[in-house]
Amino acid sequence: MSIFHRTALADDLAARLLAAPTTSAAGSGLFLAAPRRTGKSTFLREDLRPALERHGAIVIYAERKFRRSTHGRLPGFLRSLAPG
Numbered sequence: 001m002s003i004f005h006r007t008a009l010a011d012d013l014a015a016r017l018l019a020a021p022t023t024s025a026a027g028s029g030l031f032l033a034a035p036r037r038t039g040k041s042t043f044l045r046e047d048l049r050p051a052l053e054r055h056g057a058i059v060i061y062a063e064r065k066f067r068r069s070t071h072g073r074l075p076g077f078l079r080s081l082a083p084g
Contacts, residue, residue: 003046004039010047014055 017030030048032040041063049059 003042006043006047007051010043010051013048014051014057017052018055018057 013030032044034040044061049061052059
């Protein structure tokens with residue numbers, strides 16, 4: 001499988017993430033959402049992580065896979081975070 005590298009995008013995003021003040025939401029992490037199988041995880045692993053590491057960041061990558069058997073309900077760990 002060939003990878004479409006987005007190095008320029010990753011470098012720009014890494015610079016923006018690292019320049020954001022730690023008191024802002026942008027300084028505390030990244031939320032990435034898109035349809036399944038569009039390259040999100042590949043972009044994070046192959047482009048953004050190396051770009052952040054080149055800028056001296058320590059990268060922690062965590063991925064949560066959802067089961068389809070939730071039938072529209074939030075998985076337990078998200079229900080526990082939901083208000084009310």
